[in-house]
Amino acid sequence: MLRYALQRISGVIPTLFVIITASFFIIRLAPGGPFDEEQTLPPEIKANLEAAYGLDQPLLVQYGRYMRGLLVGDFGPSFKFKDFSVTELIAQGLPISLTIGLAAVLLAMLVGIPLGALAALRRNTASDYGIMGFAVLGIALPGFVIGPLFALIFGLYLGVLPVAGYESGQPQYLVLPIVTLALPVIAYIARLTRGSLLEVLRSNFVRTARAKGLSPMRVLFRHALRPALLPVVSYLGPATAFVVTGSLVVESVFGLPGTGRYLVQGAINRDYTLVMGMIVVYGAITLLCNLIADLLYGWLDPRVRYE
Amino acid sequence: MxxxxxxxxxxxxxxxxxxxxxxxxxxxxxxxxxxxxxxxxxxxxxxxxxxxxxxxxxxxxxxxxxxxxxxxxxxxxxxxxxxxxxxxxxxxxxLAMIFQDPMTSLAPHIVVGDQIAEVLVVHKNMSWREARAQALQLLEQAQVTDAARRLTQYPHELSGGMRQRVMIAIALAxxxxxxxxxxxxxxxxxxxxxxxxxxxxxxxxxxxxxxxxxxxxxxxxxxxxxxxxxxxxxxxxxxxxxxxxxxxxxxxxxxxxxxxxxxxxxxxxxxxxxxxxxxxxxxxxxxxxxxxxxxxxxxxxxxxxxxxxxxxxxxxxxxxxxxxxxxxxxxx
Missing domain, CATH: 3.40.50.300 (P-loop containing nucleotide triphosphate hydrolases)
Structure with missing residues (x-):
């Protein structure tokens, strides 16, 4: 297991390096630049600006400088948020996005797996159809519908939670965003768990477990559930990375100052450093989540540990 | 008759x-x-x-x-x-049963010894400790070579014949x-x-x-x-x-x-x-x-x-x- 873990971990750094390098050059392929606005700047001012940010240098020099900065945790200045460095922007927004993201994933697992298992065990009954119907809704309804709906019901009609906004140390502001973010993940996990558990329950080793005279609970929890969670884990790796780096929709609907908007805004504005910063963060978190998923995989199925 | x-x-x-x-x-x-x-x-x-x-x-x-x-x-x-x-x-x-396909009839994520011991824990109220000791004897009776080491191995580490012997050990526990x-x-x-x-x-x-x-x-x-x-x-x-x-x-x-x-x-x-x-x-x-x-x-x-x-x-x-x-x- 240790060797398997080390193998997986050693792959992370080179992968991250490739992601950063590729993104750095691909962004520059897009036409336009951070200082192209509707009102064209006088050429000499634009040249000054570009010189100030080092954009007049050859691309390779810029790349070298960016990579050196990364080594000491400096993501460079933002081109659009004039008084902020990218490091500051991310440091402010990421804790919020991480908090609601991790809470949403945790909630999704705690709700989705039992729901899926229940649907599998009560296959073709009302509870199965109910849960799967809910799952289809959860997947099909986008966050910009669910979010305002929740705000309307719980914020305005019932008045139990704030409609939107954020104050640090006030967790009630996070409840609706977390639930909105978790809903499609719950739905996916429930569907995956149901399908995979149904397959495992038909497998020969579950028949053996029943032939041993074990109670249905023991058959389910000790013999069937662990192998059945493999597809859930492989889905959760990338899904977690996606959720914790912040959702543009959910953060906009609930007015949360997270990092969700930075990637899209940065790309539209050609805010090279901000986009790069988000890519580095997103890439690192994705790799971390996949690493955790890989290790969980090895725990769930010992056959994976041997190649 | x-x-x-x-x-x-x-x-x-x-x-x-x-x-x-x-x-x-x-x-x-x-x-x-x-x-x-x-x-x-x-x-x-x-x-x-x-x-x-x-x-x-x-x-x-x-x-x-x-x-x-x-x-x-x-x-x-x-x-x-x-x-x-x-x-x-x-x-x-x-009443015990063994099956046709030993390759898929054992749980892939549980070590062999525990799959045998489990029967004893459930039916004979043994502690896991006692049950594992008994599992070793059962493996030996099923003529599994190197039985002590097999206890902590997973099914995929065993050959088909060995796995069927494990199934027999489970059945006879x-x-x-x-x-x-x-x-x-x-x-x-x-x-x-x-x-x-x-x-x-x-x-x-x-x-x-x-x-x-x-x-x-x-x-x-x-x-x-x-x-x-x-x-x-x-x-x-x-x-x-x-x-x-x-x-x-x-x-x-x-x-x-x-x-x-x-x-x-x-x-x-x-x-x-x-x-x-x-x-x-x-x-x-x-x-x-x-x-x-x-x-x-x-x-x-x-x-x-x-x-x-x-x-x-x-x-x-x-x-x-x-x-x-x-x-x-x-x-x-």
């Missing part, structure tokens, strides 16, 4: 049927069997003859949509329709009175087959355990079984002592099965005699004798009237025109 014998398992008029959207499927039809302590009964038939279905029904392991009728008594206690909790107490303890072995050697190499069979034979003798050996291999039956039941299309067509059946089969199907076995003493260029045609589909029951479309001599009576099992020459045969060595036995 004397009346003094004590039956471990009695199956009476067992039927298994499935209602499917495409119509009813009769997997097992009206099977009756008796198995005495220390005795091995070979249950023989082609794929789909209902061998496994019958014994999975006895174990209570059929799919929920199976409709089971009849009786199955383990030492006098009714198994079919019994309280699930009571049935679980018997299953894995007094609580000293069952009845073991059902569903094609235990079909998935294994020939040399390993022989080892597993002789192991089963020895364990059976040592423990006075009854064994139901489900197989399509008459050679396996010849080596191990005392009694044989031949199944065709969900019914018993012939049953009796192994000696009688293999020497003087009364039913044309049994005779055809024996002829279709490759023989080591036959000339190399002699073609194998296969039974022509296909077994009937359980979805479309055949009128009359289910074997008549494939039977060499099937007079018109066989196409309309299904023969009941009757006693002939110390065996039970379901045939209107049983083969016989003494010409007088042909009665019409």
């Amino acid at each position: 004397t009346s003094a014998r004590s039956n471990v398992l009695e199956i009476e008029s067992l039927s298994v049927r499935y209602e499917t959207p495409d119509g009813a499927v009769q997997a097992v039809a009206d099977i009756s069997l008796e198995i005495a302590a220390g005795e091995c009964i070979g249950v023989v038939g082609e794929s789909g003859a209902g061998k496994s279905q019958a014994f999975l029904a006895v174990m209570g392991l059929l799919a929920p949509n199976a409709q089971v009728a009849g009786d199955a008594r383990l030492r006098g206690r009714e198994l079919l329709g019994a309280d699930p909790r009571a049935l679980r107490d018997l299953r894995g303890a007094e 609580c000293d069952p009175v009845m073991l059902i072995a569903d094609e235990p050697t079909t998935a294994l190499d020939v040399s390993v087959q022989a080892q597993i069979l002789s192991l089963l034979k020895r364990l059976m003798r040592e423990r006075g355990m009854a064994l139901a050996l489900i197989t399509h291999d008459l050679g396996v039956v010849a080596g191990l079984a005392d009694q044989v039941a031949v199944l065709y299309a969900g019914r018993i067509v012939e049953s009796g002592s192994v000696r009688k059946l293999l020497k003087n089969p009364s039913h044309p199907y049994t005779a055809a099965l024996l002829r279709s076995m490759p023989r080591i003493d036959a000339p190399v260029d002699e073609p194998l005699v296969a039974i022509g045609g296909q077994p009937p589909s359980p979805r479309q029951p055949i009128a009359g004798c289910p074997f008549h479309p494939r039977c060499a001599a099937a007079p018109s009576r066989c196409t309309t009237e299904r023969p009941e099992l009757r006693r002939i020459d110390g065996a039970q045969v379901a045939c209107h025109f049983p083969r016989s060595n003494s010409a007088s036995a042909i009665t019409l």
Whole structure:
């Protein structure tokens, strides 16, 4: 297991390096630049600006400088948020996005797996159809519908939670965003768990477990559930990375100052450093989540540990 | 078959049927069997003859949509329709089963030792510590080499033969009175087959355990079984002592099965005699004798009237025109 873990971990750094390098050059392929606005700047001012940010240098020099900065945790200045460095922007927004993201994933697992298992065990009954119907809704309804709906019901009609906004140390502001973010993940996990558990329950080793005279609970929890969670884990790796780096929709609907908007805004504005910063963060978190998923995989199925 | 014998398992008029959207499927039809302590009964038939279905029904392991009728008594206690909790107490303890495919019949994520120990923890209230110690002995009895190391290995680290031995160790953990072995050697190499069979034979003798050996291999039956039941299309067509059946089969199907076995003493260029045609589909029951479309001599009576099992020459045969060595036995 240790060797398997080390193998997986050693792959992370080179992968991250490739992601950063590729993104750095691909962004520059897009036409336009951070200082192209509707009102064209006088050429000499634009040249000054570009010189100030080092954009007049050859691309390779810029790349070298960016990579050196990364080594000491400096993501460079933002081109659009004039008084902020990218490091500051991310440091402010990421804790919020991480908090609601991790809470949403945790909630999704705690709700989705039992729901899926229940649907599998009560296959073709009302509870199965109910849960799967809910799952289809959860997947099909986008966050910009669910979010305002929740705000309307719980914020305005019932008045139990704030409609939107954020104050640090006030967790009630996070409840609706977390639930909105978790809903499609719950739905996916429930569907995956149901399908995979149904397959495992038909497998020969579950028949053996029943032939041993074990109670249905023991058959389910000790013999069937662990192998059945493999597809859930492989889905959760990338899904977690996606959720914790912040959702543009959910953060906009609930007015949360997270990092969700930075990637899209940065790309539209050609805010090279901000986009790069988000890519580095997103890439690192994705790799971390996949690493955790890989290790969980090895725990769930010992056959994976041997190649 | 004397009346003094004590039956471990009695199956009476067992039927298994499935209602499917495409119509009813009769997997097992009206099977009756008796198995005495220390005795091995070979249950023989082609794929789909209902061998496994019958014994999975006895174990209570059929799919929920199976409709089971009849009786199955383990030492006098009714198994079919019994309280699930009571049935679980018997299953894995007094009544055990091993399966055809050892490669997929063990849980991939649990070490072998714990899969054996679990039975003892559940049925004998042992602590895990005691149970693991016992598991080591069981592995040794199942002739697993290097048993101590195997305890902490996962199934995928073991060969097919080793895995089947682990399955046997699991089945025998609580000293069952009845073991059902569903094609235990079909998935294994020939040399390993022989080892597993002789192991089963020895364990059976040592423990006075009854064994139901489900197989399509008459050679396996010849080596191990005392009694044989031949199944065709969900019914018993012939049953009796192994000696009688293999020497003087009364039913044309049994005779055809024996002829279709490759023989080591036959000339190399002699073609194998296969039974022509296909077994009937359980979805479309055949009128009359289910074997008549494939039977060499099937007079018109066989196409309309299904023969009941009757006693002939110390065996039970379901045939209107049983083969016989003494010409007088042909009665019409």
